[in-house]
Amino acid sequence: MSESEQYSRNTLMDFIDYRPLDIEICDVTLRDGEQTPGVVFSKEQKLAVASELDSMGIEVIEAGFPVVSAYEKEIVKEIANQGFNSRICCLSRAVKGDVDAALECDVDIVSIFIAMSDMHLKYKYHRSLEDMLGCAKEAIEYATDHGLKVRFAAEDASRTPVDRLKQAFKEVEKDYKVQYVSLADTVGILNPKTTHYLVSEIFKSVNTSICIHCHDDLGMATANTLAAAEAGAKQLHTTVNAIGERAGNASLEEVLVALRVQYGIDRYDTTKLNALSRMVSEYSGITPSVNKAIVGQNAFTHESGIHVAAILEEPRTYELFLPEMVGGKRNLVVGKHTGTKALKGIINSIGFCLEREELCALIEKVKVCTEEKRKSISRDQLEKMITQVKQEQKTPGSEKEKFSI
Numbered sequence: 032m033s034e035s036e037q038y039s040r041n042t043l044m045d046f047i048d049y050r051p052l053d054i055e056i057c058d059v060t061l062r063d064g065e066q067t068p069g070v071v072f073s074k075e076q077k078l079a080v081a082s083e084l085d086s087m088g089i090e091v092i093e094a095g096f097p098v099v100s101a102y103e104k105e106i107v108k109e110i111a112n113q114g115f116n117s118r119i120c121c122l123s124r125a126v127k128g129d130v131d132a133a134l135e136c137d138v139d140i141v142s143i144f145i146a147m148s149d150m151h152l153k154y155k156y157h158r159s160l161e162d163m164l165g166c167a168k169e170a171i172e173y174a175t176d177h178g179l180k181v182r183f184a185a186e187d188a189s190r191t192p193v194d195r196l197k198q199a200f201k202e203v204e205k206d207y208k209v210q211y212v213s214l215a216d217t218v219g220i221l222n223p224k225t226t227h228y229l230v231s232e233i234f235k236s237v238n239t240s241i242c243i244h245c246h247d248d249l250g251m252a253t254a255n256t257l258a259a260a261e262a263g264a265k266q267l268h269t270t271v272n273a274i275g276e277r278a279g280n281a282s283l284e285e286v287l288v289a290l291r292v293q294y295g296i297d298r299y300d301t302t303k304l305n306a307l308s309r310m311v312s313e314y315s316g317i318t319p320s321v322n323k324a325i326v327g328q329n330a331f332t333h334e335s336g337i338h339v340a341a342i343l344e345e346p347r348t349y350e351l352f353l354p355e356m357v358g359g360k361r362n363l364v365v366g367k368h369t370g371t372k373a374l375k376g377i378i379n380s381i382g383f384c385l386e387r388e389e390l391c392a393l394i395e396k397v398k399v400c401t402e403e404k405r406k407s408i409s410r411d412q413l414e415k416m417i418t419q420v421k422q423e424q425k426t427p428g429s430e431k432e433k434f435s436i
């Protein structure tokens with residue numbers, strides 16, 4: 032570890048008793064991500080995203096929900112037959128027809144879900160808990176009898192009594208071989224503490240690996256996913272660019288980078304994250320906000336004079352990790368908040384060299400101009416300004432030209 036990396040470590044982690052995480056990622060971009068209103072991926076697009084996820088080392092890819100349409104089924108089957116290292120999973124209701132569709136797709140795992148919260152039982156199914164659990168057990172039995180591995184997923188788990196979840200998971204565990212039980216925070220009601228409590232309680236009472244599926248309605252999906260991992264969840268669900276129902280899911284980018292910089296898990300190829308984000312952004316038509324962590328346009332963009340001056344000495348002063356780690360690029364912007372050191376560094380980097388007075392004149396011009404126009408200055412505009420300043424300095428007494436951007 033370099034000296035600057037050492038300085039950049041979160042030493043507060045040393046005071047907390049973290050156990051090493053035993054996790055895997057199940058990326059659900061192609062299923063929950065596609066449930067974003069208006070998003071429809073083509074077969075080629077889903078294959079391209081799956082291929083990138085596979086090459087990054089993502090353990091499980093949820094390729095779709097085959098019963099949704101004939102085309103969806105065809106795509107899931109094609110992804111399942113690519114020979115990826117990632118295991119391929121698909122979604123299924125507790126309905127024989129859905130399991131049949133999964134079987135036709137040659138997936139490795141089928142995720143059979145039911146909700147067991149009073150809310151969903153009453154208003155969605157209009158059926159009793161016993162009835163729905165019976166359907167789930169039948170579907171699980173049918174799937175396992177036909178050689179499918181099964182994840183038993185509790186939709187709306189975060190609004191389901193914990194004892195009810197424990198009981199249901201125990202019953203299923205007793206009679207069937209399921210690979211995972213899954214806890215979904217379907218409406219994003221959890222926070223890191225309640226997530227930790229929920230997962231710890233289930234962890235104590237089951238012998239099956241636990242999955243966590245978080246939504247971002249309160250902006251806590253990534254934090255909750257990590258809290259779940261700390262409480263013993265094995266499989267963490269993510270989507271690229273955090274797309275998904277309503278406010279989306281836990282972001283793949285955030286979870287992978289947090290796992291790396293906070294927990295030392297570095298087996299995923301994070302250098303592909305920015306390219307993958309752009310791919311999903313193009314295919315989904317949804318651009319991440321400029322200040323989105325890791326893949327947003329501003330994630331490595333700096334303007335403030337004090338920051339840029341320090342970054343020119345050592346980027347880690349104002350960057351938790353270097354852009355190369357996530358396939359990103361640093362961008363130093365000239366604008367209202369630019370200082371002399373920053374400006375000098377930036378103009379030197381593009382091949383200009385100014386005397387002290389010229390530099391002072393340039394910075395004044397930059398401030399006036401950006402405050403008037405209320406935007407930063409492009410590279411071309413900067414070069415023109417430099418030429419103007421040089422000209423003005425050569426002919427003292429000449430009237431200063433006003434720069435317009």
Ligand SMILES: CC(=O)SCCNC(=O)CCNC(=O)[C@H](O)C(C)(C)COP(=O)(O)OP(=O)(O)OC[C@H]1O[C@@H](n2cnc3c(N)ncnc32)[C@H](O)[C@@H]1OP(=O)(O)O
Nearest residue numbers: 066096098099123124125126144145146155156166186217
């Ligand atoms: C939390 C989640 O993300 S869950 C996944 C959500 N994803 C989707 O809905 C994918 C897109 N959906 C679709 O294309 C369609 O809704 C389909 C193909 C799944 C079903 O279509 P339809 O057969 O027309 O049913 P419809 O959507 O009207 O209603 C859903 C039915 O499934 C039932 N159902 C819902 N979840 C489950 C479940 N986990 N197990 C069993 N039945 C379920 C509902 O009770 C309802 O039954 P009903 O028709 O007897 O009232």
Ligand SMILES: O=C(O)CCC(=O)C(=O)O
Nearest residue numbers: 184186187213215217244
């Ligand atoms: O838990 C799962 O795997 C699926 C459920 C889901 O998508 C949700 O509840 O939001």
